[in-house]
Amino acid sequence: xxxxxxxxxSSCFYLVFLLAFGxxxxxxxxxxxxxxxxMVGMPDEVKLATNIxxxxxxGPWPTVLKRTPYEKDDRGRAGFxxxxxxxxxxxxxxxxxxxxxxxxxxxxxxxxxxxxxxxDGPDGYDTIEWIAKQPWSNGKIGLVGRSGYGITVNLAxxxxxxxxxxxxxxxxxxxxxxxxxxxxxIFRKEMIEGWMTLQGKRDQIAxxxxxxxxxxxWDWLDIVKQHPKVTIPMYNIAGWYDIFEQGNIDNFAGLQxxxxxxxxxxxxxxxxxxxxxxxxxxxxxxxxxxxxxxxxQFRWLDFWLxxxxxxxxxxxxxxxxxxxxxxxxxxPGNEWRTSAAWPPPAxxxxxxxxxxxxxxxxxxDSRERxxxxxxxxxxxxxxxxxxxxxxxxxxxxxxxxxPRQDYLRFETAVLTKPVEVTGRVYAxxxxxxxxxxxxxxxxxxDVYPDGYEALVLDAPIRLRYRxxxxxxxxxxxxxxxxxxxxxxxxxxxxxxxxxIAVHVSSSNEPRFDPNxxxxxxxxxxxxxxxxxxxxxxxxxxxxxxxxxIVGIYTFAAQNPDF
Numbered sequence: 001x002x003x004x005x006x007x008x009x010s011s012c013f014y015l016v017f018l019l020a021f022g023x024x025x026x027x028x029x030x031x032x033x034x035x036x037x038x039m040v041g042m043p044d045e046v047k048l049a050t051n052i053x054x055x056x057x058x059g060p061w062p063t064v065l066k067r068t069p070y071e072k073d074d075r076g077r078a079g080f081x082x083x084x085x086x087x088x089x090x091x092x093x094x095x096x097x098x099x100x101x102x103x104x105x106x107x108x109x110x111x112x113x114x115x116x117x118x119x120d121g122p123d124g125y126d127t128i129e130w131i132a133k134q135p136w137s138n139g140k141i142g143l144v145g146r147s148g149y150g151i152t153v154n155l156a157x158x159x160x161x162x163x164x165x166x167x168x169x170x171x172x173x174x175x176x177x178x179x180x181x182x183x184x185x186i187f188r189k190e191m192i193e194g195w196m197t198l199q200g201k202r203d204q205i206a207x208x209x210x211x212x213x214x215x216x217x218w219d220w221l222d223i224v225k226q227h228p229k230v231t232i233p234m235y236n237i238a239g240w241y242d243i244f245e246q247g248n249i250d251n252f253a254g255l256q257x258x259x260x261x262x263x264x265x266x267x268x269x270x271x272x273x274x275x276x277x278x279x280x281x282x283x284x285x286x287x288x289x290x291x292x293x294x295x296x297q298f299r300w301l302d303f304w305l306x307x308x309x310x311x312x313x314x315x316x317x318x319x320x321x322x323x324x325x326x327x328x329x330x331x332p333g334n335e336w337r338t339s340a341a342w343p344p345p346a347x348x349x350x351x352x353x354x355x356x357x358x359x360x361x362x363x364x365d366s367r368e369r370x371x372x373x374x375x376x377x378x379x380x381x382x383x384x385x386x387x388x389x390x391x392x393x394x395x396x397x398x399x400x401x402x403p404r405q406d407y408l409r410f411e412t413a414v415l416t417k418p419v420e421v422t423g424r425v426y427a428x429x430x431x432x433x434x435x436x437x438x439x440x441x442x443x444x445x446d447v448y449p450d451g452y453e454a455l456v457l458d459a460p461i462r463l464r465y466r467x468x469x470x471x472x473x474x475x476x477x478x479x480x481x482x483x484x485x486x487x488x489x490x491x492x493x494x495x496x497x498x499x500i501a502v503h504v505s506s507s508n509e510p511r512f513d514p515n516x517x518x519x520x521x522x523x524x525x526x527x528x529x530x531x532x533x534x535x536x537x538x539x540x541x542x543x544x545x546x547x548x549i550v551g552i553y554t555f556a557a558q559n560p561d562f
Contacts, residue, residue: 033092037108040101042126049108050101050127052136055092060138062165062305063097063131066145067124067152070199071107072100094298095306097136101127103152115204124156132163140305143167144297147244147276151176154251157234158226166304168297170237171276174247174254175225177218178469181208184485185465186439187513187522190383191243194390194510209513209522213469223247227254231261235300237293239274240323241386241393246424246488253342256317266313269342270296271320271491279394281385283454285326285334318342322422325448325495332418333493343423343489346548351412351500353537353544359410359502363542370536373406373506375438377514377528380507381407385455387488388511395454398445398503408535411447411501415494422491423548425457427502429483430541435531436474436519437464441508442485444545445501446494453501457487460512464519474519480536487545502545506533 034054039047051072055061091098103120105113124143132139141163145153150172157167173180181192187209196205211217220226234255238248252269259267273285302308316338324333337344351359355368381404385396401407427442443458464472466483475481494500507514516528537543 039108039110040127040130042104042111042123046104046111047109048101048104048111048123048127050099053088053092053098053100054136055095055097059097059136061095061097061136062140062142062301063099063137064091064301065099065101065128065131065141065143066149067101067103067120067127067143067156068145069103069106069113069148069152072102073107090294094302096301099127099131115208120152120155122159124152125159125161128156128161128164139163140165142301142305144169144301145172146170147172150244153234154223155221157230157232158223160229160231164232166232166300167234168300169234169248169251170293171239171242171244172236172247172251173244174223174250176221177213178222179244179247181218182213182469183512184439184460185213185462185469186460186515188511189513190391190510191389198390212521213465224250224254227251227258228260230255230259230263232263233266233268233304234263235268235296236270237296238269238271239276240271240321240490241273241275241279241395243276243387243389243393245271245387246486249342249489252318256341267317268300268312268315269318269320271318271489273321273323275387275393276389277393280392281394281396281454282452283326283395285321285323291336316340318344320422320491322420322491322493324418324493325498327448328495331493331495333420333495343548344550346423346550349547349549350542350544351502351547352542353410353502353504353535355537357408357410359412359500359545364537364539366539368538370432370534370538370541371408371504372532372534373408374530375406375506375517375533376530377507377516380509380514381441381505383508383511386458386508386511391510395446395456398443398453398455399451401503401505404505406505406507408504409501410504411445411499413499415496415498415500418496419494419500420492420550421456421494421547422550424489425487425548426546427459427485427487427544428546429461429485429504429543430480430536431463431483431543432478432480432534432536433463433475433517433531434477435517435529435533437462437515438475438517438531438533439463439506439512439515440483440485440533440535441503441505441512442487442545443501443503444487444490444547445503446492447499447501449497456492457490458508458511459485459487460508461485462515480534480541482541500547504535506531 040050102109104111143153150169153169236248236252256267299312318339325331441460444456446454517531
């Protein structure tokens with residue numbers, strides 16, 4: 001393992017990406033084309049502030065559109081790149097007009113932004129069709145965006161504007177109700193409260209937490225259900241430790257099969273060892289040689305907006321980074337691979353929880369029973385790493401939690417050979433509680449020979465939503481129920497000499513809002529109760545984690561894209 005300062009960059013790729021953005025921002029001061037702001041009218045008479053950058057020359061040009069909830073004229077408020085001006089000068093040099101627009105209710109735009117950018121409505125559609133009518137536009141428009149920008153890309157794509165040709169998005173959600181606001185039915189406190197605090201919008205938090213998950217208000221945000229409406233090719237970039245990791249993956253997979261027109265079969269996906277910000281902890285992945293996001297983006301835009309035959313559509317649909325033990329030069333992994341689809345072929349393998357903290361592929365017998373602990377909402381387990389936004393993300397060490405009595409730990413014997421896990425991971429728990437409602441959390445952990453417990457994935461379930469977010473089913477005393485936890489996806493080779501571990505608890509704060517165990521609506525009052533929670537692992541109730549195991553973990557030589 002490579003030990004390093006917690007503030008150090010986790011990936012040379014990410015550092016290069018940030019440096020490139022800094023260089024491109026600086027380049028704007030050298031922009032020689034036409035620059036102006038227009039207040040673009042929407043059908044409801046709201047006007048949206050829009051910056052327009054036109055190259056030198058006669059035009060008309062294909063156009064790159066970015067729509068932002070961060071204020072287009074802000075250069076990095078509160079750590080977020082407000083205008084995210086990924087190289088206006090560079091776009092112009094490549095022959096693109098560039099349009100950057102404040103979403104309604106933000107920056108200089110009119111209208112009201114009720115909850116973040118999700119009340120954006122049809123503004124993306126209307127802006128695209130307005131661009132197509134301008135004399136400087138040749139009618140071919142591409143959407144690009146990262147994070148909040150990326151979500152506006154996805155929402156606009158579901159409206160199928162006639163002049164939208166393609167899109168390129170990085171780190172963006174596929175269903176904000178599920179993967180942004182209420183993961184497993186639990187409010188993502190760290191991400192939403194942290195983001196809204198940084199944006200000066202804490203007054204909106206109450207509206208989010210008091211709005212029921214079942215409220216139809218959230219429905220139009222479900223991009224997955226709207227995949228059949230999408231008619232354009234999209235390039236999705238995800239990060240293994242990103243807050244929206246599964247969103248990019250789900251959008252790729254769904255659009256590849258269920259979209260319409262030129263969208264179906266023309267999607268691309270790249271998954272890198274990145275977080276929404278730089279990864280922290282004591283594990284540093286090696287340089288991602290040959291990967292340049294800006295270059296990929298331009299090749300994508302050039303092909304679809306200009307018809308440049310640059311070979312990008314001859315490349316594999318999926319490129320993904322297989323993580324491994326970066327401290328062992330002989331360890332498999334730490335390499336790029338390609339695939340025709342996601343996920344790659346793998347064997348879904350059950351690893352069962354056993355008494356005395358054992359984890360293996362043998363089914364438990366009737367002599368086993370359960371592990372029990374008491375969960376106190378007033379004393380939640382603290383978050384260490386994971387897919388976070390404003391607190392440290394990444395494969396942080398979980399040993400700081402070990403002394404607690406409300407934290408179950410299961411692990412395999414020391415591995416005698418590497419084990420590759422690539423694909424989506426689920427945990428199936430048989431649980432019991434004396435409360436009307438409570439939470440369970442599962443972590444997948446890579447235990448290094450020196451004892452470092454690197455977090456790989458984690459996910460929660462609020463038991464009232466164990467049958468889906470569309471219904472609430474409360475618990476009864478003495479009732480043992482099954483609950484499936486969706487840990488999202490990874491690609492990691494657990495090296496020889498390591499151990500695979502599963503940790504189970506009922507809290508992970510501030511990543512997830514602690515359950516008061518009362519069964520009342522979220523944050524209705526300050527009442528809490530201590531819950532006696534059990535995880536069963538006997539023959540009739542075999543709690544387990546389901547790992548997609550790949551048999552080949554040596555270097556994939558057939559990788560023509562790199």
